[in-house]
Amino acid sequence: MRAGVKYEMMASVKPSSEVEITSDERRREGEAAPREEPRAAPAASVRAVSKSFKKTRVLEDIDFDVAEGESLVLLGASGSGKTTILRIIAGLEEPDTGRVLLHGRDVTDLPARERNVGVIFQAYALFPRMTVEQNIGYGLRIRRRARKEIRETVDELINLVRLEEHRKKYPSQLSGGQQQRVAIARTLAYKPQVLLFDEPFGALDAQMRVRLRREIHQLLKQVNLPAIFITHDQEEALEMGDRIAVLNAGRIEQIGTPDDVYNRPETEYVATFLGAANLLLGVVSGGNVEIGTAAIHAKGETDRFREGQSVKLVFRPEDACLSKTGRLPEDCRRLTNGVVEEINFVGAYQRITLRLDLVARPAAEGQPPLYNVAIAAPEKRIGVPVAVTRPKPEAVANRLEPGDRVAVGLTAFRVLPNYTLASERAGRILDTKK
Secondary structure, three states: OHHHHHHHHHHHOOOOOOOOOOHHHHHHOOOOOOOOOOOOOOOEEEEEEEEEEOOEEEEEEEEEEEOOOOEEEEEOOOOOOHHHHHHHHHOOOOOOEEEEEEOOEEOOOOOHHHOOEEEEOOOOOOOOOOOHHHHHHHHHHHOOOOHHHHHHHHHHHHHHOOOHHHOOOOHHHOOHHHHHHHHHHHHHHOOOOEEEEEOOOOOOOHHHHHHHHHHHHHHHHHHOOOEEEEEOOHHHHHHHOOEEEEEEOOEEEEEEOHHHHHHOOOOHHHHHHOOOOEEEEEEEEOOEEEEOOEEEEOHHHHOOOOOOOEEEEEEOHHHEEEEOOOOOOOOOEEEEEEEEEEEEEEOOEEEEEEEEOOOOOOOOOOOOOOOOOEEOOOOOEEOEEEEEEEEHHHHHHOOOOOOOEEEEEEOEEEEEEOOOOOOOOOOOEEEOOO
């Protein structure tokens, strides 16, 4: 103890002739700078994984990490490869190339039983002749754990999933949501390194899905385990995921937070698959995007494009603003005028179909005009249809009727290259509220 005190005192007193050496001087003299603390390894990692079945490529260079306590949602249409990724992580399929790591340990060549991964399927696979507590403790019993440990673990998990009143019931006596919670508790019992959810809410009705999503999201935060969900439900992905990876034809189109993926889509596929989006074909001209005879200022957005390059203007229905008087809010950039064609009431908001005034600019010789759309109807309709949504308070305060002529502006939009391949990368977000 005294030696420690003496050392601190000696270190704190400098001789008058001593000069303090700065960190810059240390570097000049070749001394090593203090090392930063190493970052914790991701809880789960997929590295450059590819997979083919016969001659069909189902996964191509899949790469992502999942942090401890994070929920990652793999979102994609049927056949996009999301289930194959889940099976490869679980050890039920082998990748052609690439690696799977759990807490920094390469488990690519390990069988499923040695990976300590919990999988919750859409079919809960509960044992019908076992009670709730017997189902939860089953995994511990086959692992030959002590009876006291099994009893304590089962009690803790039953409390965690709030099934205290149902512990003696059989699966047939439970609701779909209660069965799902039993399946999760049974998986948590043997303390897996990562949880995998294979479309866990698909067999439930709409109200039950919403309630159970919230319950499971809170539960995962309590247990602080990494989780990977697969789904084709956009609303489910936005609510459940800390991050979302959008898959298309075996490739990850974009991975990011729900806000990033929804408001800053990197590709046309992401913009149109995750929520509704309007796409207008235009060209870059002098810091603007010209769409027919209309133009919207996007200087920062168009710097990366060459003059005259073909692009697509992408905006969400809720990012459009309408005005019968022609006066738009300061944060709303004017696009063009339009005519209200149809109005639908959808509960909390109003969905409007507009036809924009985008008469074609002079086309190249021998080419049809870009915008001169005639719709087969009792009377000829000219214009480009777009969808706009307005919240109920705005719809009540500023009523519109079919046939009304309005000014149309945008609060936020994206400009994407007009590539034919949906997987090509895009530009940046332009948010006029900033």
